[in-house]
Amino acid sequence: METPAPDDLGWQPCGFQRATFLGYAAQSATDALTPYQFECRDPRPDDVVIEILYCGVCHSDLHMARNDWGWSFYPLVPGHEIIGRVVSVGADVTRFQPGDAVGIGCMVDSSRHCTPCEQGLEQYCEQGHTLTYSSYDRHD
Numbered sequence: 361m362e363t364p365a366p367d368d369l370g371w372q373p374c375g376f377q378r379a380t381f382l383g384y385a386a387q388s389a390t391d392a393l394t395p396y397q398f399e400c401r402d403p404r405p406d407d408v409v410i411e412i413l414y415c416g417v418c419h420s421d422l423h424m425a426r427n428d429w430g431w432s433f434y435p436l437v438p439g440h441e442i443i444g445r446v447v448s449v450g451a452d453v454t455r456f457q458p459g460d461a462v463g464i465g466c467m468v469d470s471s472r473h474c475t476p477c478e479q480g481l482e483q484y485c486e487q488g489h490t491l492t493y494s495s496y497d498r499h500d
């Protein structure tokens with residue numbers, strides 16, 4: 361399969377406005393990954409918007425794409441271990457600025473104030489956490 365160029369699929373650079381993104385998604389546990397366009401919610405004041413430059417797809421991503429652990433939902437755009445560049449930041453962001461290089465694991469949000477979060481165990485956040493895929497935004 362020939363991979364379409366991002367511009368051919370209507371990809372737009374991200375800013376502090378709703379944008380269309382391109383990923384490769386599994387539509388079910390048995391489907392191959394195929395190009396998939398999607399929109400993200402509007403950024404919030406504490407959000408950092410990045411351009412993804414590189415993304416790992418490791419064995420856990422494959423387990424999720426195949427629903428081997430029984431909690432995947434679709435469409436699912438696997439991949440984490442992300443390296444990117446900050447495009448824009450919200451008004452409440454103080455530690456990042458446009459142009460910064462950033463890395464993201466498999467988790468993008470947690471309360472950061474409960475006991476597990478304060479112990480560096482965000483995966484056990486008492487208020488829930490948000491993963492890079494197959495996860496709901498904990499604020500919505």
Ligand SMILES: [Zn+2]
Nearest residue numbers: 471474477485
């Ligand atoms: Zn927490």
